[in-house]
Structures are given as structure tokens and as C-alpha cells.
Amino acid sequence: MDRQAKAVVCREWGQPVQVETITVEGPKRDEITIKIAACGVCHSDLSATTGKIPYPPPLVLGHEAAGVVVEVGEGVTAFKEGDHVVSTFISMCGKCSQCVRGRPVLCENARKAMFNLPDGTVRTKGADGEPLNVFGACGVMAEFATMHVDNCVKVDETVPMQNAALVSCAVMTGVGAVFNTAKLEPGSRAAVFGIGGVGLNAIQGCVTAGAEMIVAVDSNPTKLAMAKEFGATHTVNINEVEDAAKAIKKMTGGVDYAFECVGAGPVVEQAYKSLGRGGTAVVVGVADPKDKTSLTTLTLPADERTLKGSWLGSARPQHDFPRILGLYKAGKLKLDELVTRTYPIEEAAQAFEDMVAGKNARGVIVFD
Numbered sequence: 516m517d518r519q520a521k522a523v524v525c526r527e528w529g530q531p532v533q534v535e536t537i538t539v540e541g542p543k544r545d546e547i548t549i550k551i552a553a554c555g556v557c558h559s560d561l562s563a564t565t566g567k568i569p570y571p572p573p574l575v576l577g578h579e580a581a582g583v584v585v586e587v588g589e590g591v592t593a594f595k596e597g598d599h600v601v602s603t604f605i606s607m608c609g610k611c612s613q614c615v616r617g618r619p620v621l622c623e624n625a626r627k628a629m630f631n632l633p634d635g636t637v638r639t640k641g642a643d644g645e646p647l648n649v650f651g652a653c654g655v656m657a658e659f660a661t662m663h664v665d666n667c668v669k670v671d672e673t674v675p676m677q678n679a680a681l682v683s684c685a686v687m688t689g690v691g692a693v694f695n696t697a698k699l700e701p702g703s704r705a706a707v708f709g710i711g712g713v714g715l716n717a718i719q720g721c722v723t724a725g726a727e728m729i730v731a732v733d734s735n736p737t738k739l740a741m742a743k744e745f746g747a748t749h750t751v752n753i754n755e756v757e758d759a760a761k762a763i764k765k766m767t768g769g770v771d772y773a774f775e776c777v778g779a780g781p782v783v784e785q786a787y788k789s790l791g792r793g794g795t796a797v798v799v800g801v802a803d804p805k806d807k808t809s810l811t812t813l814t815l816p817a818d819e820r821t822l823k824g825s826w827l828g829s830a831r832p833q834h835d836f837p838r839i840l841g842l843y844k845a846g847k848l849k850l851d852e853l854v855t856r857t858y859p860i861e862e863a864a865q866a867f868e869d870m871v872a873g874k875n876a877r878g879v880i881v882f883d
Contacts, residue, residue: 516541516586518548521766522639522657523863523880524647525574525607528566530574531864537647539659540638542588548661552676555579556656556858556866556878558711559801563650564867567803570630574648575639577656578604579684580678591664596853599676600667604651606633607665620826628652633663656863668836671844677879678843678850681712682836684827685877689716689776690839691828692799693724697738697772701725704767707747708759708786709776710738712877713799715745715853717774722746728768730763730784735873743871745849760788770794778802784809787822795821799828834876857859857881857883 522537542548560569560576567650584598589656593601606628607619614622624633630648638661639647639654647654652666670679695697705721707714708778710733721729722745731742732751739750749766757760762769769791775783778800787810814820828835842848855875858866866878 518659519869521860522613522654523576523860525564525576526574527572528564530564531562532867534860534863536642537657538576538640539657539661540640542591542638542661544589545591545664546588546632546638546661547584547591547594547664548586548659548859549582549655549667549669550585550659551580551582551655551657551882553581553680553882554656554880555685555712556870556880557679558870559684560650560656561867562801568801569652571648573645574630574650575654576650576658578602578653579650580653580655580660581670581680581683582660585659593664594619594661594667594669599668599670599672599679601670601679601836602653602655602660602662602831603666603683603836604653605666605827605830605832606652606663609665610847613729617831618829619832620830628663633665656880658860668832668833670837672839674840674843677881679840680879681850681853681877683713684837685853686716686848687828687830687835688799688825689713689718689828690720690723690848691830692717692774692797693720694826695708695829695835696823696825697774697795697797699724702727703771704728704791705772705774706730706732706763706767706770706786706789707742707774707776708732708782709741709800711776712853714774714776715741715876717776717799718742718745718747719848723842726734728767728770730766732759732763738873741876744852760785760809763789769793772797773778774799776800780806780808787820790818791818792818793820795856796824801851853877854879
């Protein structure tokens with residue numbers, strides 16, 4: 516059945532987001548409709564409004580959400596009405612060489628569902644009846660969303676929705692970069708560049724993995740204070756030092772792992788330069804497509820350093836999302852503390868402004 520829903524929409528790059536009433540169509544084969552309970556406000560959503568992530572408007576924003584299944588389409592057996600689920604913007608065909616080797620984030624067919632569903636269409640229409648694209652096959656910054664089953668993961672119903680939502684992007688990206696991409700070893704020294712929602716979770720991942728030293732790097736004193744609360748042992752304010760990499764090396768002797776959570780070439784360079792011999796730098800942030808990174812090539816073989824990327828924490832969503840929530844329930848990850856402020860959908864524009872101003876660890880839009 517079709518449902519009316521308030522949704523946060525980008526109508527034009529460079530303009531503030533709008534809250535509109537849209538139509539969400541019911542599910543087709545292998546799809547489900549979800550009543551969204553909570554949706555995190557992510558920098559990637561912001562990047563879609565500026566064109567840094569070039570999804571074409573009009574676009575229903577949102578990719579980090581949790582909700583309850585209210586309708587299932589033909590052929591759906593893995594979900595039923597009443598199930599609690601979180602979204603994932605990783606579309607995976609399950610058949611390509613990357614999927615079958617356990618790397619669904621690198622699915623060779625994923626580009627077919629960047630701003631629509633895997634079949635190339637959408638279930639969202641504006642008041643004028645025209646189709647609306649959806650962020651990452653999700654479009655979950657709305658009261659309802661119809662998605663393919665491969666973009667949904669069933670989760671424990673005892674986990675608060677606003678906490679569960681964060682696992683689908685910020686938590687998975689940060690923690691996964693540590694566990695899945697870097698495979699950080701206990702007793703290691705680490706540095707995290709950029710203390711937003713992802714950076715805080717990279718710090719949490721380092722703590723859980725047993726890092727001995729964790730250096731948080733940012734320009735915002737409030738965020739550096741948050742980093743200490745989430746387990747950072749040291750901080751570096753880039754406004755107070757001439758060279759962050761040199762400051763980190765003086766402090767640590769060179770870190771074993773560096774995580775770049777900003778998405779900027781110069782920051783990647785600093786992360787790489789902060790490494791000790793044999794160290795690994797992991798690029799987590801989403802940079803502008805035209806951005807470049809420079810490094811001294813000789814250091815790759817001479818110091819046996821590694822520079823690698825991490826997309827959504829190298830996630831296997833069906834496996835990793837429940838595992839992360841298990842760590843939360845066991846008291847090994849902070850999720851309650853990540854939610855700095857909640858907003859009704861009518862205050863979506865304010866939520867974006869607060870994110871840009873660096874006021875929140877994570878702002879979350881909550882629905883009735």
C-alpha cells in the first residue's frame with residue numbers, strides 16, 4: 516500500500532534541506548516497507564546536499580536508520596511484520612567475485628543502486644507525482660521507507676532504536692576500520708584524525724581492540740574532550756602545534772595505526788607521516804573526487820608502511836551489525852553517549868547546522 520510520509524529532501528545542491536510530504540509506495544518482490552523510528556544525521560548526507568557526493572536531486576536523504584517492518588513484498592522470507600531492522604547503504608548482489616569472497620562492500624554491481632533501488636527504480640514520489648531519488652538505496656530520513664531486503668539487517672529488539680540506527684554507518688565505519696580493515700593488534704599505538712561520529716567510534720574500536728596509546732587529533736577542543744571520554748589517552752589540537760604528525764611522533768615514537776576520518780588529502784598525508792616503521796594508515800573519510808594525497812614513495816618499501824582504504828569499515832552488514840550491538844549490550848561500546856541530541860523531523864535543517872558547527876557527537880532525528 517502507498518503511505519504518506521514526511522521526509523527530508525535535497526532539491527538543489529548548495530541549498531538547505533527541505534521537509535516535504537512524499538508518497539512511499541508499498542514493497543515489490545524482495546522488498547520491505549519500514550516505519551522509521553530514528554535516523555542519524557551524517558556528514559555523508561551533508562555531502563549529498565553540496566554535490567561532494569554527486570547523487571542527483573531531488574533526493575530523499577538518510578542512510579543510517581532503524582525502524583520496524585510494517586509490510587513485506589512477494590518472496591520475502593527473512594523478514595516479517597514487527598521485526599526491528601537497521602538500514603545499510605551497501606547493496607550487494609551476492610553473486611559477483613567480491614561478494615562471494617566475503618567483501619560485499621566492494622560488490623561489483625553496487626553502483627546500480629547508488630541513488631535508487633537495485634532494480635533501477637524508486638518507491639518514492641514528491642507531491643507533484645515525480646520520482647524522488649534515495650540516498651544509497653535507502654532514503655530513510657523519512658517516516659517510511661521501502662527498501663530491498665539486502666539493504667536491511669534484523670537486529671535485537673531490546674536495543675533502543677536511536678542507538679541501533681547509528682550502527683548502520685557511524686559505528687560500523689569507525690569500529691570496522693579498526694577491527695576489519697586494520698586488524699589492530701593489542702598493545703598497539705594508534706592515532707585518530709577527525710573526531711566526529713566516525714572518529715569517536717574509531718577510538719572506541721581501538722579501546723576494545725586493546726590499543727595501549729590512542730591519540731585523538733582535531734581542531735575543536737570540545738571534540739577532543741569527547742575523545743577522552745570515549746577512551747583516547749592523548750590529544751593533539753592541530754591549532755596548537757606546527758605539525759601534527761611530528762607532535763604525534765614525539766609523543767609516541769610513531770604510531771602503529773593511523774585512522775583518517777576527515778576525507779581530505781592533507782589530513783591523509785599527516786596520518787601517513789605519523790606512522791612508525793611497519794605502520795598502517797587507514798583512510799576512512801570520504802574525500803572530494805578531485806582531492807589528491809602526496810607521500811614520500813620511498814617510505815613505502817623502506818619503512819614497510821601501508822596505506823589503505825576502508826569503506827563502511829569493510830563491513831559484512833549481516834554479520835557485523837549484530838556483533839557490534841552485542842558489544843554494546845555487553846558494555847564494551849558506548850552508544851547511548853554518542854547521541855548528543857535528538858530532533859523532530861521538522862528541525863532537520865537545525866540538525867544539519869549543528870552538525871556543521873561541531874556541536875554533536877551524533878544528532879539523531881526521531882519519529883513518533
